[in-house]
Amino acid sequence: MGANSSDTKDCTSMTPSVWASSWKRILNEDSLATSQWGQLWVYGRKIKDRLKASQQSGLPEETLSDRRMSRCMSLFLPEFPVWSPALQPELKVLGCVAKGSLGPVLKVLNCTEQKVFALKVLPKGEVLRRNTLKQCKEEVSIQRQLKHPFIQCLGNSWQGQRHLFIMCNYYRYGDLHSLWMSAKQIDEGTLQIFAAELVSVLVYLHNLGIIHRDVKMENILLDERGHLKLSDFGLSQQLAFGERAYTICGTLQYMAPEVLCGGPYSHSADWWSFGVLLYALAVGEFPAPPARDHIRMLELVNQASYSIPDSLSQGLSFLLKELLCKAPRQRLHHLHHFQNHIFFRGMSFDPAMLQKNPVDLVLSMRKTDDTELSDPRAFEDFDYDFTETLDLRPSD
Structure with missing residues (x-):
């Protein structure tokens, strides 16, 4: 993995x-x-324990059980x-x-x-x-x-x-991680579609004040036409304007440096995770190796050079550098940042337009x-x- x-x-x-x-x-x-x-x-x-409890209380065993279960369910x-x-x-x-x-x-x-x-x-x-x-x-x-x-x-x-x-x-069609494990590297044409779809959904979430906090390949599913579906909101949180989070949570290899050090952090942490995901899809490996805990992971993130291979286009190289920026405020995060970016030249961020054609790479790969x-x-x-x-x- x-x-x-x-x-x-x-x-x-x-x-x-x-x-x-x-x-x-x-x-x-x-x-x-x-x-x-x-x-x-x-x-x-054990029935014996229940009978003993009912005898001590003087209440029927069913009453004790129902009351206790009812109190539990209300939680x-x-x-x-x-x-x-x-x-x-x-x-x-x-x-x-x-x-x-x-x-x-x-x-x-x-x-x-x-x-x-x-x-x-x-x-x-x-x-x-x-x-x-x-x-x-x-x-x-x-x-x-x-x-x-x-x-x-x-x-x-x-x-x-x-x-x-x-x-x-x-x-x-499984998840994006399964596709990546099979293909190992994703061509830039397909990557452009995937990236535009993820930008569309992350901007939507952030406009509602929601930070996902676990953007990773395993949490991105593929529908029958090969388009993306962001899933698993188990770590997501709604942040009011100006509010910051401090919880160290997510998947270590995708976590932003400000998350790894315990905050404060905000929605920009999702854009770092997005950058890690795009880097892995384009290059075939993660920008920093995995670690056993968040302390060691932070050290590896700070030590990593995040060098971009020459084989990638200039537009994709610029995009990765602007997402994998250790200063949260300097990362790309507004929709117009992406609409005007060289990598997305000629791309629409309208979901209906993005869904118009199937993603050939996904349909050609065997489903998980x-x-x-x-x-x-x-x-x-x-x-x-x-x-x-x-x-x-x-x-x-």
Whole structure:
């Protein structure tokens, strides 16, 4: 893999509070948390312990269980409404698209619409243990307000007893990283299209005050015509005018120097990540090697020369230098900066125009296959309210 896959999470702005600790304790007592995603959360607690608790309290065991679960579910409202057979569709698991840091992303079939979706599954216990409840809720609330041709569309989100579910559009051509691994270098004609599409979507986000904070190849999907779809808003944040962030988060090899040193930083950090991505696509390797942690990564970023190969055009060389600028305020960031840039001469930044023709390179490459669902029983320990309507038989 070209990029360091480890993500550095928020350690300052999401410190545990008293209420979070108490909810984590409730979940831990009910055995809702395990460390291996492949085990996918063993269901329930020993009957003997439940009977003992009900006898001590004098309340029926069902009352204790329902009350405790109801209190737990309220934590995730309103972004994650409680699962209801009348609201959620019948789903059939077709495969595993990716293994996220919290849980798997599944490829599922909506049996009612006969349409395939990507389903992100987040164990509640892990969400609370890592203090990422606010982050998960913000991911959904931010993505609900977005409507752009180059952003992955958000579908339903809901909660079962032990998991959160986020459903998004599924794109069968995989992600940009898979394309890059196959092609290794992207021709400048294709790169010009990709770059214009990413400029279009980043300007759109920043105009809304949203910083993505994890722009990387793995988070850029390819649709059936080869165009880009920015995905995974799990680290995104809405910043008011003049507000700055201080959280060290993202993917190390793409992180701007001001992020690596703990801020303050703003939307310009996304443009650095964009520059790293374009450099890797054009050159075939990253401008700085991967590191084990953000301290060492910052040293490598400061030491790197960011030399541009002579084989690249003058326009692309200028663009990379202006994006990989260590002074945040001097980086390109306004739409007119790109519209007037030599690299984009003759290019339109209108999404409708960019989507007019398919991207030949993408369509000519073989699509990335999903991870095979070799043992459908691996998903049998999901919430009963999910698997009751889930067809776990392997697809034909």
